[in-house]
Amino acid sequence: METTAAPARYIDSAEAAKLIRKHLKATFPGVKFSVRTSRYSGGASVDITWTDGPTEDQVQQITGAFAGERFDGRTDCAYNASSWYCPEHGARVAETYGADSRDRNGVHDSRCCANAELVQFLSDYINRQRRISPEFREELRALVARKSGLPADAPEHEQLRGGPYQYGRYDTVSDGIYRASVKTPRNA
Template sequence: MNTHYLSPAETAKLIRARLKKAFPRTKFSVRSDSYSGGGSVRVKWMDGPAATLVESIVGSYAGGRFDGSIDMKISVRHWLLPDGTVRVASNPGTQGSMGYIAAEREWMPDPDCKLVSFGADFVFTSRTISPAFAEKIMARLIRKGLPENTLKIDRRDNGEAGIVTRLGVNFDDARYWERQANVEQSRFMVAGA
């Protein structure tokens, strides 16, 4: 069976369609980059679903894997199903080279699928939060006992926000509450708030 090469831009188009179907209320920015030796896709969104949910969808469109234990990149071929989803067709793995990535192989799962090679070796994700969303998180943390003046909302010029430690706060307390802020961000986003 012939392998169809999909450029990073074509891969980005497939990812955009999948995200629109999975999270219709969230606006995603999906951009592709091509460079010598490969390509990548960057996915960015504000508020919306938790990063782990988005990563579970877009990660399957990565045409490569990297084994940092032996500094080796491998290429993976996929089955592109008619509905736009993908499955690994063949992954040579790195265990034969003393790495940790296991080899994978799946036979054609659907008679109408195509064997593809994604030009985007990696898919990167970046979720940001809005000031309004940061306010919701801070309100929840205060109800949970956040000490006054431990964290603050950092409002950025580009319309994004972050929850950061105030200067002069006990480091261990601040780290605890920063972790709690991250937990709350994920809870809110999973619930679709």
């Protein structure tokens, strides 16, 4: 396992946003992402929004290691992370320091290649928000209705009658649309 004892180069949030934009464009061609920085007292974050396209989890896989901080809700503590950055392969977590109750602290064996450089991103958090277009919402409504045994034109307030998108007794088609949108990408 490689040690990260060498000093890391600091990358500010504006540069991190440029790198994120580059890797999102390469990974999801045809999807328009808005990548903006937010500065606040004591830190900065990068905010990413897009419509349809990949799921939030798919975008998180590309952008997660660009965050210089992590948060553990179990302990209500923030902790730091350094990353390996390679222009070809993107960012990967190199080491975490602090309060992760799942004990993922320490050096991560994640260096992709010899070109990877140890960096500390000064963007504390990467916020992701996927928007759903009316057209995609309609596709999801029809999918949820079909999988739940309802007519294809069932209204959003209709209660579900089983199927993979019903978690509670009083769930509606609208609830199912949200659940389907979390796991369903839409190609551009």
